[in-house]
Amino acid sequence: MSLQRTLTRSLVMVRTWPVVIDMGVGLCALALFMAIVHLAAYWMGTAVPVSHVTENARSLPVYAFYSVMRIGIAYVLSLVFAIAYGYIAARNARAEAWMIAVLDILQSIPVLSFLPPVLLAMIALVPHRQLGIELGVILLIFTGQVWNLAFSFYSSMKAIPREMLEASRIYRYSGWQRFWQLEMPYAAIGLVWNSIISVANGWFALMACEMFQLKNRNFELPGLGSYIQNATYDGDMRALVSGIATIVLIVVATDQLIWRPLIAWSEKFKFEQVEAADHVSSPILALLQRSRLLGTLTGRLWTRIEEPVYRRLSRSRETRVVQPIDTDGDRRRPSILYWFAGITFALVITWGAVQCALMLRQVSWAELRMLFTGAAATFLRVNASLLLSALWTVPVGVAIGFSPKLARVVQPVAQVLASVPATAFFPILLIGLLKIGGGLGIGSIALMLLGTQWYILFNVIAGAMSIPSDLKEAASLYKFTSWQRWTTLILPGIFPYLITGMVTASGGAWNASVFAEYANVQNRTIQTNGLGAQIDTATADGNFPILLLATILVALMVVTMNRLVWRRLYRLSETRYKLEG
C-alpha cells in the first residue's frame, strides 16, 4: 500500500505542485508590496499636472501599471460604495424610493460631466500633492463603474427568499453573521458579473480621464490613456498599435487570471435546489485551491478574526432577542437624529438647487438653441447607432444562438472583445475616417456602434438559445417559410432579450457620445455638432453653466426614454412574448 503510494505519479504531482505555487503566491505578495511603496512615493510627491508622456514603447509597462492601479483602486471603492448603498436602500424602507431614483439619474449622467466638479474638489482638498489629481481621476473612473454594481447588490438584497431571512432571524444571527452567511453569498454571482462590466466601463472612462483640458489648463497623467491620446494626436501609428495591444493584453490577462477563476468560484453561491450539470472550470482556481500556504493561512487567519467577533456579538441584544422581520407594525417614531439629518439634507439640496438655478440664468438664448439642436443631433445619432447595431447583431446573434458549436467558440472571444474599451479603438477609426475624408457627424455613429453593439449581441444570442427546441422543430415540421420562421418564432422569441440589450446599449451610447463627437487627432481638434461635443468643449473652456445644462438634458432624455419607451416595450415583451408553458 505505502509502496504503491510513493510510486503513483499523480500523487507525486500533488506533492510537488503546491510548493511551486506557494512560492508563486509569495512572490506575488512581494510584488504587491513593492508596488504599494512605489505608488505611495509617487502620490505623496509634489503635484505634476502635466507629466510628459513619451511614445517610447519601453515606458509602456510603467504606464500600464499606473492605469491598472487607478482602475483597481476605483473598482475597490466602487465595490465598497455599491454594497453600502445597495444595503441601505434595500433595508431602509424610508430611504429606498429616493435612493433608487437618485441611482437611476446618476447612472444616466455621462462620466465626463463629473470631471470638473470632482477634479476641482479633489485638487482643492489635497492641493500640493499628486494625490489630489490622482484621486480626482480615480473618482471619475469610479463614477463609470459604480452604478450597475449598486443596482446589482440592491436587487440581490430584495430577491433573498423570505424564509431564508426568517431563518436568519429566528436563529438570532447578528447583522454581521447575516451579512457574511446570507446576504453577501446571495449577491456574489451578480456582483462578479457586474464587476466584469464595471471594469470594462472603467477602461472606457480611463481613456479620456488621464489626459484632458479643464478651464484651459492641461492635465496629463502617466498612463495608457494619455499614451494613446498622445499617439493619436501625433498620428503615430506604431505607438497607437502598441498601446492598444497592451490594453488588449491586460484585458485578456484579467479575464483569464481574475474573472474566470472568480466565476468558477462563485458558482458555489448559485441558489439552486439541485446541482446543475455544466460547470465553468478554471485551472487557475484549481491551482490556487491547491496552494497549501494560501489555504491554511487564510483559513487560520479567518477563524482567528471571526471567533472573537462572534463571541462578542453573542452578548448583544440582537442575538438574544428575536428581531421581528416586518416593518409593518413599526410603531417607533423617527428619532430626533433622523429629523436632524433629514432637515440638513433638505437644506443642502435646496442650496444646491438655488446655486444651479443661478448658474443656469447665465445661459443665453442663443446658447440654449444651440444646446437643443445639439441634443436633437445626438439623440438621432444614438438611435441610429442602436438601429444599426440591432440590424447586424440580430441575424448574427440568432445564427450563433441556434448553433451550440458556433456559440461555444464565439462567445468567449466576443466576451473578451467586449471588455476591450471601445475608446481605445476610436483613434484608429478616426485616423481612418480622416484618410477617406469623412466627417465626425457620421463617424461618431460608427464610434458609438463600436461601444454598444456587444450588449445587444450578447442578449440576442441568449434569446436565441432560450427558444425551446420543440418550437424550432415544430417550425421545420410545418415547413415554415423563412419569413414565417422569423416573424412567428424567432423575433417574438428574442424580443424581451433584444429590449434588455437595447436599454443597456442606449445608456452606453449616450455615454459614448461624449467621446465620439469630439477628438484631438493628428494635430487638430475635430468635432461635430452634438450634446457630447458641447459637454467636451464646455469642460475644456470651464463653461460650467453650459456643462450643467447639457448634463441635465442628457439625464432627462435618458430617464424619459427609459420610462416612456424602454420600460413599456419591456412590459409588453413580458406579457405578450414570454415563451413558457
Add this chain to the structure above:
Amino acid sequence: MQSAGLQNGMQAAASEESDRPTTEAIIRAEKIEKFYAQPSQNRIQVISPTDLSIVPGEIVALLGPSGSGKSTMLRMLSGLSRPSGGQVYWHEKPIAEAEINVSIVFQSFALFPWLTVLQNVEAPLQARGIDPEERRARSMRMLDTVGLDGFESAYPKELSGGMKQRVGFARALVVEPEVLFMDEPFSALDVLTAENLRSELLELWAKKTMPTRCVFIVTHNIEEAVLLADRIIVLGRNPGHIRTDFRVQIPQPRDRKAETFTQLVDFIYKVLTRPDVAPAEAPTGPRVRDQRQMKYQMLPHARPGGVAGLLELLIDKNGRDDIYRLADDLAFEIDDLLPIVDAAQLLGFLKVEEGDASITELGAEYANSEILRQKEIFRDAAIENVLLLRQIRRALDAKSDHTVSEEFFLDMLDEQFSGEESQRQIETAVTWGRYGEIFDFDAARRRFVLPDVLQEEAAGGGE
C-alpha cells in the same frame, strides 16, 4: 353513533385546560391581530383578534385552508412578526423583550446552499457564541440523531428533499428549542418521505430525546394533523380566526383506518367545508362576523373543467358522497379539492351538508348537458351568483366601446383583498368569464372586452 365516536376522539380544549389550571403557558397570545398595509391606504385584516396559549407537553397542529393566515399566526407566535394589535407573551413577558428559545422548520427548508450540511447546523450555535469544538460536537450528535451521519460535508443541493428537511430538523433541534415551530414541513416532500419523517418526529418526541417542550405544526393536511397532534386548532379565513380548538384523545401510534380516526377527519372536513357556520362542538362559541363588510365573495381558484369533473364523479355515485371519500377517490389533497367544492357550491351546483356533498338539480343538468348548453348554464349561474363577474359584464355592456380596464376592478378588489389576492381573483374571474363566454380579456392591454368585440378586432386586423 358518530358523536359517540367523536367524544372518544376529541375533547374540547377549554374543559381540558380547566382540569389542569396549574399548567403555565409557554406562549400566550392576547387578542393578537394582523393587518397588512395596502398601497391605497387601506389595511387588510389577515387575522382577527385571537387568544391562544401554548402549554408544555403537547403537539399542537394549526390547520386551515391556504391563505387563512396560518403562517402569519406562526410568525406572530414565534416573535418573527409583530402583531398589529394585542400582545404575545413568552412566560408572561412581552415577547419582544424576552430571550426566547424557539426554532422554525420551514416548508422550503431555507438551508444555505453555500454552506455544507455541518456548517448549516453549526450556524445557529455560532450566533450564540459557542466555541468551535463544542459547536462541532453538538452538531455532529444532532446529525446522528436525524440519521445524517456521513453527510456532514455534503452541500444541500446534493441531497434529496427528505434529506434536506432532515438537515432542517437538525438545525432546528441543535439549539434545544423550548418550542419547535414547523410551517408545513412535509408539504414539499413526496408522500412516502413525508410519512417516514412524520413517524421519526413522533419517535423523537415520544422518547423525549429532545428537550423541546412543545411542537407547533402548521399544516393544511387534515390527516397529518390527526396523526400527529395532541391538540388541533382549525383556522377559518377572511380574516383568519379560530373556528375550533380541541384535544385529540386517540392514543399513539394512531391507525388511519381506525374508526375514531376517520370520524375525526370527517368532522374536520365538515368544519372546513362550512365556513359560514360555526361548528357545533366548538368550545369558543360561534364567532359572528359582519358579512356586510364583505362586498365580494372570495372566488375559489378552481377551473370550470374541475367543477364539471367533480359533478360527473358525483353523478356516478348517485349524486351524493362524503367529501372525505371523494378526496380519497381522486387522490386529492384537501387544498386541491376544496376550491372545486367551493366553486360548485357558489354556482349552486352543489350543496354541502354534514361533510357530504350532494348535487343539485341544476348541477345534474349541467353535468349531463353537451358542451354548448353547459356553457350557457355556467354563464347564467355565474352571473347570478358571482358579484364580480356580474359587475364586469354590466360595465362592458354599459360602455360604448365595450372594454374596461383591469385596473378599475383591481382597485375595488384591493379594498378587500391583499394586492396578490386581488390579482388572483381577477385571474380566476378571467378563467370563468372566458369559459362562460361572459367576457374576454385582452392580456396585452390588460382590459376586459366583450367576446364578440375581440373577435371583430382580430378579423379586422387579419384582413
